[in-house]
Amino acid sequence: MFTGIVQDMGSVVAIEPREQLHTHVVAMSPAMREGLALGASVAHNGCCLSVTAIDGEHVSFDLMRETLRLTNLGALKVGDRVNLERAARFGDEIGGHAMSGHIMGMARLTEIDEAPNNRRLWFALPAGLERFVFDKGYIGIDGISLTIGEVRGERFCVNLIPETLARTTIGERLPGDQVNIEIDPQTQAIVETVERVLAARG
Known part of the structure; x- marks a missing residue:
């Protein structure tokens, strides 16, 4: 689990x-490698990957075809940066929201709205995911737990403070870029359960 x-x-x-x-x-970094072992889970832009080799500060991870298809990791180039999070341990503070590290698809950044000391980003969702997104709900974007500001059809926005922009790769994103999306698992479970119940009732 991740936060x-x-x-x-x-x-x-x-x-x-x-x-x-x-x-x-x-x-x-040394802090991220402390206690790291083969097989450990590390989220890259929100996608859970397993450590396959450790050579000093260099840590290796394998990306299978489904990961390459569903996430933006397959488009990375040498020199690119990724958001990293080690798997949560029992007793850790949950500062964001519970995340599984399973990416459901990618959203496209469509608009950047700059304002003093904050930034609003608008994203277009792939078909089928819009039913899980609502105002003030949670969403994972490239592994960052964020609150949805507003929803307009298949588009939604998030509002970012300077700290988030400085500590993650989202501050580097430009219109047209694809970001990894993880829907809040609890929201997904509730929506899909209600849909099944309504469908069963005809």
């Missing part, structure tokens, strides 16, 4: 592309 509180940003230092599998090597 959506990005702990650090790591730099992609190498990519080994193979058929339907990429291996990414990420430079991670």
Whole structure:
């Protein structure tokens, strides 16, 4: 489980592309590597990946074809940065909201609205996910737990403070960029349960 509180940003230092599998090597800070072991879970832009090798500050992760299809990790290049979060441990503070690290799809950044000391970003959702999104609900964007500001059809916005812009990659995003989306699992469960009940009643 993850909390959506990005702990650090790591730099992609190498990519080994193979058929339907990429291996990414990420430079991670000493704090992020403390106690890290093979098989440990680390979220990259919100996507849960397992550690496959550790060589000093360089940590390797395998991305299978489904990960490459559903997330923006397959488009990364050497030198790009990713949001990182280690898996939560029992007793950790949940500063954001409970997240699984399972990306449901990508949203496209369509508009940036600058204002003094904050920034509003508008995103277009892929078809089918809009039913899970509502005003003041939770959403995971590139692994960041955020509150939805407003929903307009298939579009929604989030409002970002300077701290979020400085500590995560979302401050680097430009119109047209694709971000990873994780719907709040509780919201998803409630919506899908209600839909099944209503469908059963005809």
